[in-house]
Amino acid sequence: MAAPAVAAERAAELRAELERHNRAYYVLDAPSIPDAEYDKLFRELQRLESDYPELLTADSPTQRVGGAPLKEFPPRRHGVPMLSLNNAFEAAEVEAFDKRVRDGLETIAAIDYAVEPKFDGLAISLTYENGVFTCGATRGDGVTGEEVTPNLRTLRCIPLRLQGEGWPALIEIRGEVLMFKADFAELNARQRERGDKEFANPRNAAAGSLRQLDSKITASRPLSFLAYGVGAGGDALAVKTHSELMDQLAAWGFPVAVERAVVTGSHGQLEFFAKIGMLRPNLPYDIDGVVYKVNRLDWQARLGFVSRAPRFAIAHKFPAEEALTVVEAIDIQVGRTGALTPVARLAPVFVGGVTVTNATLHNDDELRRKDVRVGDTVIVRRAGDVIPEVVAVVAERRSATAQPFVMPDACPVCGAHVVREPGEAVTRCSGGFSCRAQRIQAILHFAGRRMMDIEGLGERYVERLVEFDYVHGVADLYRLTLADLLEMKLRADERDGCVPETVKAGQVPTRWAENLLDGIAASRRPSLARLLFALGIRHVGESTAKTLADWLGSIERVRRAPASLLAVLPDIGATVALAIADFFAEERNVQAVDDLLSPEVGVAPADEHAPRAELAERLGWSELYAVLGVPRLTPVRARQLAAVIDGATLAAQGVNGAALSGAGIPGEVITALADWLQMRGNRGLLAAVATRRDELLAALPAVTAQDATVAALAGKTFVLTGTLPTLKRDDAKAMIEAAGGKVAGSVSKKTDFVVAGEEAGSKLEKALELGVAVIDEAELLKLLEKGVQ
DNA sequence: GCACCTCGAGTTCC
């Protein structure tokens, strides 16, 4: 049944009124009607929307209660990256900032700055399309965040529809989600009553509440939002200064900091800093400093950015809170690479919002520089407000008997001797794979989220699996059975002397073990890049693994590639190349990888395909152009290009537009090629490939037996006839053969394809007669790339 | 050869 017009009208009215009261309550902090009255209107709207579902809109206040739980947060790429700010801690640094700004603007006049407190919360971006809130995301790494729209919808102080007018079709509002101190105290009291875990500080509470997959939970948490800027769509606004922009945001219905102001020069900045410092204990929310931004937006644009931070803004941070505590012990941790890291075990101390019990001392040099000894009283702070750091030792409190700490000369776990390479800061255990700690860490790395992503395989289980010898290498994970896991648990419980209630009662819980086995089984098909990263090759992290996967395409090629080949790939130099080649030269590693890939264990990359390497292996310049990944440079165009110019010349002389267009290469390809050469590193890459092409092609391993069976044209017979538009006959023959196909001289019923060009003669007739498929050059190239379906 | 940037590795707490 369609909604009557009166219902639609009433719903719109209710939405507007409820949002108005919301705004009065949450943004202006001045309730406009009694709660009971609000509830009545709210329920009326809910009823209307459930009677006539078509009346339900995304911006309806009823949507603030949360919806169905999500499985995960989808990633969201920010239109304009969310940058971080540079930090200043001292007045001198603030003065230096002001000077840099004036130098940059070539003026000696005092600069006006928009200033405001720096909220201690989570940076968020809110997208409004035609004034309606459509998408909200966390900052993430600044480029890509997580979409948490349903959660943000539940925040009453985030307008679901912009008030007033003047907004562009698309605008992205930026600000901070945080929890007021009073709300935090109340929430914790509630958590305590219910026996739930309390949060350490408002920031953690806000982060934990926002990152709930179930938005109903977020809806029950007292989160607030404060806007401080705009992202995409900002340049469409009429405002000329940051302070005007903030006024505009307030007019649209966003809460903004009431403490914001405009000050002049570094003197004004420091005055504001001092004032906010005094107010800090009485502010309703936590702040960790103040932010100064050049007020004029055109000047902001002129100053621009240095790598990841704007040149027109800076965060002036309050000094990190410090506390005194006692070093109870200094332990040595052994990492995945065998690195020995001294860690100070501290008497628990509350600092910067959390209780700190450990602090890394990094390495031998650092330890000696600070001369931390067991029993010392030390000053601890949270560096960058996250990682605890021992700042200094309180010398006068040191006992006369305290001994300097010395790095052990044997690994505390396996007893192997330790080495410190000259010029390196870290001390390493030489035990390698025979060191239990390194094995445990290697397996933990393997199972990690960005590697094989084995759900449920945490530190506890890995430690036990290795300790009780159920798992020696990573491949053993895939051989575990339910019985193994239950037996292991039993042995672990016995050793720890704790027998769970359920076991005493005669039951054996198996759910966890089943889940773990599921998690392990589900990890058998990683992407090649993840698998390479998971292997834990030195110097091969996420990004290098991706480079290897992109360029070499199969694990076979990676493990057989000589260092000289690897070193030509982008961002891989001699050190990294050697580390990779060395890894695969080690018998133990080769066996471990073979084991992992064996049919019995069944791990295999899901995406082994090597468009670049396969082409490069069998072909010359034209494909090298194509494999380099220049936009718009299709294989056909690349072949045309190769006929005119080789890579060495291109790298040395750049793009000669006139010559190329004379050779029939389209303008868009020339532009794309020129752009590509302009980009960081591309010219160097081309030059490197150019000078060493023959060496590289010779070094690339031949197509393996396995590859041959999956080759694009395996077992197919081709006959060539006529003149092809861009390929020479011999080239085409070589390409087909390299892809596993055969080229015959005459057409028969065994022929699979006839490739016909200009002036094709009797062979074409014969093909038509026998009903053999006839294709042209373009279709052949497609087959070469995609294979015969 | 130096300056700059990116990536890898280690670490903490919730």
Add this chain to the structure above:
DNA sequence: CTCGAGGTGC
């Protein structure tokens, strides 16, 4: 987050 090391451009 921070440090150090490796890679690359100038």
